[in-house]
Amino acid sequence: MQFIDQAQIEVFAGDGGDGMAAFRREKYVPAGGPSGGNGGRGGSVILVADENLQTLLDFRYAHKFKAEPGKRGGSSNKTGANGSDRVIEVPCGTVITDVETGELLGDLVTPGQTLYVARGGKGGLGNRCFLSNHNRAPEHALPGLPGEHRVIKLELKLLAEVGIIGLPNAGKSTLISALSAARPKVADYPFTTLVPNLGVVRKPSGDGTVFADIPGLIEGAHAGAGLGHEFLRHIERTRLLLHLVDLTAADPVGDFRTIQAELQAYGHGLSDRPQVIALSKIDVLGLSSDDPVDDTVQDIIQQLQPHSIAPVQLISSGTRAGLDTLMEHVWQQLAALPAEPPAIPPPILAQTASEFHIPV
Known part of the structure; x- marks a missing residue:
């Protein structure tokens, strides 16, 4: 197996789905009111540490990774489906850095540890959310927010005592x-x-x-x-x-x-x-x-x-x-000796899926 310990990739989180402007029109329901649903959240790009990987060889041939966008809201107050997350497996010991800012995003050392490197866009609001005493028939909805886009550098540092x-x-x-x-x-x-x-x-x-x-x-x-x-x-x-x-x-x-x-x-x-x-x-x-x-x-x-x-x-x-x-x-x-080498900074911004939440 060819040993590759550095790679640069581009990640695109999914855009949020647009909200819908719709009105309820049913027989025997006069003045049904606005019923446009919210758009779904865009998928995020997630890195996961895999103890079975020893090299960044896979990223020599694949450089762009995209998550699925959220779906548009529907009528009858239906919220659009959320986009699927894009999960990328990397070897344990991978350090992730933002190329444009130089910011250290995370250091994945434990098997199963995850890092969200690009967050999906929030879904747009449907016109039902704009109903008020002053506006009983809102006709506008919001578009979904764009997902994050990043160019990141992956750097493998072997885990050896x-x-x-x-x-x-x-x-x-x-x-x-x-x-x-x-x-x-x-x-x-x-x-x-x-x-x-x-x-x-x-x-x-x-x-x-x-x-x-x-x-x-x-x-x-x-x-x-x-x-x-x-x-x-x-x-x-x-x-x-x-x-x-x-x-x-x-x-x-x-x-x-x-x-x-x-x-x-x-x-x-x-x-x-x-x-x-x-x-x-x-x-x-x-x-x-x-x-x-x-x-x-x-x-x-x-x-x-x-x-x-x-x-x-x-x-x-x-x-x-x-x-x-x-x-x-x-x-x-x-x-x-101490259990951990003192020269290595602790991981930052590495979050588990349960700790990470994006409101829709």
């Missing part, structure tokens, strides 16, 4: 494939991974925790270099960052600082997010997670340790060396 970060070819995809059932493409060249990969890692208790492999972070990622500019948003919701540093690189500490600088430049509190640091690919150097390390490796660990909330680990995803110890530290840190 742990984000795996690091320079290209640091072993992120190999790690997530070793920990979960995810099977991303793995190769020995940079930028093998072109889209974020999600994997569910089981805790010892049996509960599942979602890990996200974030691709393409290089120097200048915050400004659009590589792929990081496109996918840094996906670690905004994570509670913990698992930072992989390639121990076989020419300058592992410099690589770590490069990623830290990109997180700082991107903002959104990413540079302050708690991190667990692991030195990967120890099997290439012939090391084991239990072996004593030489002075060079020990110096790298000492420089990185102040930035990690757990002891820096030596791991090999290929041989699974050190992974059990690494995951023990990850579970301990997740249990100690």
Whole structure:
């Protein structure tokens, strides 16, 4: 499946139905009076979070969504039928923004959560509503009000508790494939991974925790270099960052600082997010997670340790060396962290259908 995490669509709520100007004309009913009914309410456009969707691919081919207009009022005081709402399913984690105003309309994170992005127009009043002591035979009715029209931007931010970060070819995809059932493409060249990969890692208790492999972070990622500019948003919701540093690189500490600088430049509190640091690919150097390390490796660990909330680990995803110890530290840190990442603003304007009411 092609991974699409941004889309722009146009939504049109239904117009309200026109009111009717009519008079009651029946045998044996002299001066029946006005009997024009009100128009029906136009349908609204509603976004609903669906946990079965993982991408915004559907919106690459469909850009305009319209709700049904309300029906015109009828004679004999009959109110026109309301227009049907247009329900659009989006993945959990979708942020909705008004393109013209830049206003954040909502953030759908919970399955079944709904957001009304365009409200249907109110139906017009029929001439019966204008009956008064001063006007016993009103001959006018009101047209229905137009429905709202908006151009909105959909932006998907993956819902994962742990984000795996690091320079290209640091072993992120190999790690997530070793920990979960995810099977991303793995190769020995940079930028093998072109889209974020999600994997569910089981805790010892049996509960599942979602890990996200974030691709393409290089120097200048915050400004659009590589792929990081496109996918840094996906670690905004994570509670913990698992930072992989390639121990076989020419300058592992410099690589770590490069990623830290990109997180700082991107903002959104990413540079302050708690991190667990692991030195990967120890099997290439012939090391084991239990072996004593030489002075060079020990110096790298000492420089990185102040930035990690757990002891820096030596791991090999290929041989699974050190992974059990690494995951023990990850579970301990997740249990100690707040349930929600503090950098994510609370959802706004997201309403359930029962909370939303438009008078007719």
